[in-house]
Amino acid sequence: MTKDTTQNKIVYTYHTDTDTLATYKEFRLGQTKHLYYDKKGRIEKKNEFFNGKMEGQFFWFYEGELLSKDERIIRGKKYTHEFKYDDSKRLIEKVSYSNGVFQGNVKWFYDANGNMVKEESLQKDVLTTKNSTYNLANQLLTQTTTVNEKVIQSLDYNSVYASSEKEKEKNDKREKFMKRKTFYTFDTKGNWVLKKFLNDEKYYDFDQIDGKYHVKKRVIVYK
Numbered sequence: 001m002t003k004d005t006t007q008n009k010i011v012y013t014y015h016t017d018t019d020t021l022a023t024y025k026e027f028r029l030g031q032t033k034h035l036y037y038d039k040k041g042r043i044e045k046k047n048e049f050f051n052g053k054m055e056g057q058f059f060w061f062y063e064g065e066l067l068s069k070d071e072r073i074i075r076g077k078k079y080t081h082e083f084k085y086d087d088s089k090r091l092i093e094k095v096s097y098s099n100g101v102f103q104g105n106v107k108w109f110y111d112a113n114g115n116m117v118k119e120e121s122l123q124k125d126v127l128t129t130k131n132s133t134y135n136l137a138n139q140l141l142t143q144t145t146t147v148n149e150k151v152i153q154s155l156d157y158n159s160v161y162a163s164s165e166k167e168k169e170k171n172d173k174r175e176k177f178m179k180r181k182t183f184y185t186f187d188t189k190g191n192w193v194l195k196k197f198l199n200d201e202k203y204y205d206f207d208q209i210d211g212k213y214h215v216k217k218r219v220i221v222y223k
Helices: none
Strands: 003-006 009-012 021-028 029-038 043-050 055-063 066-074 077-085 093-097 101-110 115-125 125-134 142-149 150-156 166-171 180-186 193-196 200-209 212-222
Touching: none
Parallel strands: none
Antiparallel strands: 003 009, 009 021, 021 029, 029 043, 043 055, 055 066, 066 077, 077 093, 093 101, 101 115, 115 125, 125 142, 142 150, 150 166, 166 180, 180 193, 193 200, 200 212
């Protein structure tokens, strides 16, 4: 299948035995993108060109159904991310390299219900940790962020999960920042419909299109 316009051309090819997308090539004003897919529809490689010159190469590698590694070569530099998962196929670690040199990693920890309770990010000598707690309905209660063991942000969420409407109270405790409380109200489907803080209220109405919620109207009322 080919799509042509005055300024660009897109060419598709398909795997003959599975009828799934094999390649996608886009030509647009001197920029060219070539994307290659396996028979399961997963992207495996992407090449980017500008005026016929290779600008970047991207590669994706899989173990079973899960992404195990991605690589990108941009202007001669190679960047790599390696991914690790637990037995429940949840992402637990991402390790980053630049030209083979370790740059940092991110680790995720989960409770028995699958809630992420801790995130650790190490970039150079900076360790950022985010700890979270949940109530019996698996709704977020507290979240504390530290940088090199110093608390920089603490959030408290007050969720009334037995009610049709829910409020979340967020306290910003960062030093040298304005301290304020923000209240969020949700409908029965968990969609954010009201945010209230300081001296104004912002209302949002939602409609559902193709399973996604879109903002229809916003009204700001100042007291």
